[in-house]
Amino acid sequence: MVAKYSIVLDDLTPNNLGILRKINTVVLPTSYSDAWYKESLTVGELVKLAYFNEIPIGAIRCSLETPPSHKENTKIYIMTLAVLSPYRNYGIGRKLVEHILEQAKIMFVKEVYCHVWVENEDALAWYERLGFAKGELIKGYYRKMEPAGDAYILRKAIE
């Protein structure tokens, strides 16, 4: 059966930066500064918008972490991942993360990771289905929560 909808990923530009802002503001509990949004324009393929039937409804934004010493690995950190709620369960989030995993391969980056709130069972399961492994627990990571929330690090190693 041919799907009657389309999902397409596209680049972030100064002209559609407002879309990233809108999606993150509506979906995520944390807010990000103007500087963070401006910086999003500089991370190249590590930021992507997702379009469902030509309407932008999801976005992923990562950063490249190059460690000070050669002994540690370069990592990609998923800073925000959001899909508007009516558009979930279409595999859009998966598509966005898989794009990042591909980029990691291209850039010879060995690890992609993110933080997930310990109480968010759905998100933890979701990342695990994508091949991420639960790592250490960071106590009080979400400082703005009352009481402060803990987070797990979820990691995926890239071959």
Place this chain on the structure above:
Amino acid sequence: MSTQIPKSRYLPPKEASNFRSILKLYEQREYKKALKLADGILKKYPEHGETLAMKGLMLCFQKKKEEGHELIKKGLRCDLTSFICWHVYGLFYRTEHNYEEAVKCYTHALKYDPENTNILRDLGLLQFQMRNYEGAVNSRKTILQQRPNVRQNWTALAAGYYMLKNYTMAESILTKYEESLKQPLPKEDTENSELILYKNVIIYESGDVKRALEHLDSISDKVLDKVSVLEYRAKYLLELGRNTEAIKVFRLLLNRNPDYTKYYYGLERALAIEDDIEKKKELYKNLAEKYTRSDPAKRIPLDFLQGADFKVACKDYIINYLERGVPSAFVNVKPLYKDADKAKIIGEVVTEFFCTLTPTKGAIISSDESGPTTYLWTIYFLALHHSKIGDHDKALELIDMAIQHTPTLVEAHMVKAKVLKSKGDLLAASDSMNAARELDLQDRFLNTKAAKYLMRAGKSEEAIAVVSLFTVNDAKGKGVSDLHEMQAIWFLIEQAEMYLKLGKVGLALKRFQAVKKVFEDWWNVQFDFHQYATRRGTMRAYTDLLKWEDELFCEPAYLRAAEGAIKTYLSLYDTPKSVRVAAELDGLSEEERKKALKKAKRERAKENKHAESAKIGDDDDPFGRQLENTNTPLEDAEAFWKPIVNSTAYDQSLSWGQEIEKRKAVAAANNTSNDKS
């Protein structure tokens, strides 16, 4: 009759040859070289009228218009019987778009050199510009007698006869030239192709449809414009009642382009089923099956169907678009809302459909997989529906649901803005439109919409800042002068109306005048086409242009600007400044009066300080004060009104212009009664 050259015109051989060079260099636009030669002659013969005139003309082209004008006048005074001087003066007036004076000069020039082809040709162009077709025919007849080997001259004369509706002469002129050709021209000769078709149109418009059809059949393989051949053929066959053949041609046309509604209506006429709803239903059903992507095949039935049939058809039409996520679904059916029953049915149909949808993926009753976007576009449609039938609160409720569902949908914010505007909340409307704009900064349409909404809310500076994101800006980063140059009349009119609301009469008048100037430019710019189109032979398009120009000053945009300007000037006339100022100060105590005057003085001083920054180019009246303080408001109003009345599309029902006549009559009556006393 003396054929001696008058003393003021005489030049010895060397200077005479130089003068002839000046004329040649002028034609080649080598003004610098020509001016050098001119100065050489003038050193020895400072009163040589023709040289003075030529120098003056060339200075005009070098942006030294005032100096040039003076020299031309001087040259003419020195040599009043020189056709060159008169011709030059005529050219000057022509560049000033003062066609009336230009014609007078050319007529003078012809007195002294009646067979001068250049002058005759220029005169012919001017006569077309002034719509003096009789004069044009005379000028062009003379030219044709002098130069019959240039096809353009035949075309020009035929055009003159055509505009006089003398189709017999027009046709015979074109035929005479065709017969003079020793060999037929190749099909690729576009001039020839166009002129042959033009002749066909002339035959048709003379009323002889039968002969037009015969002529068309004889030339159909000799012309390049195949679509026109088919369209004319269909039209002629229909008018001659040869329906069976007409049907075939319309079907051919539909096959070429199944999206053109004109062909569908033509086919209906040819089948003689325009009044037979059942047969039309069958026809469009077949056409829709054949041309699956054609919109008219499905849309046209919505016009003639009623009741239950209409419900079925519109359900199919609209829901197809909603499922495909086509934003223009509503706009396509909007004309149907003139029929209140149909509007109701449309609302029912889409609301029923809406109830079968869920906002997200999950249990969807229809097999449509596009769940969330179908839901979104359906709410969007319903919001527009309720706005159209006047239920703005319901519309707002629905569009807010859409925004909740998908806040990144630009169109949803735009509709919210529109609904808020209809409700009268212009400030909130402009905020919504700006929210839409910020989602896609590269969309210029959104930018202009946001600017318009800001102006409607009276936010002048913000509007300019927004619109300047897309314009070529001046030193202060503002794009207003660029918008003047780009003839962005939408902007000029919105600014004018905003300034009126803000009480800034001078600036409003300035913008209204700017709009008037744009339309005058659009009238003047046709001048080049009288020659160009005739040379290229594209006479059908050219005559359409003339018709468009004749109706130009009844374009809605001009009427809107004219109404604003005329009403403003009339109110200035009715309450002169002294009365207005007195009214403002009336009823105030002595102290309040002093305060008010002081405040006005302060504001004026502040404005004057900003005058430099508000200037556009070398504008000497940045706030339009001179316009506002006009001593001739009635004449100023009339200047807007006259071109409307002279337009061929003038509609007598425009009452606000007649207010001018009323006041003129009163003024005249007062004057005569004053004279008597």
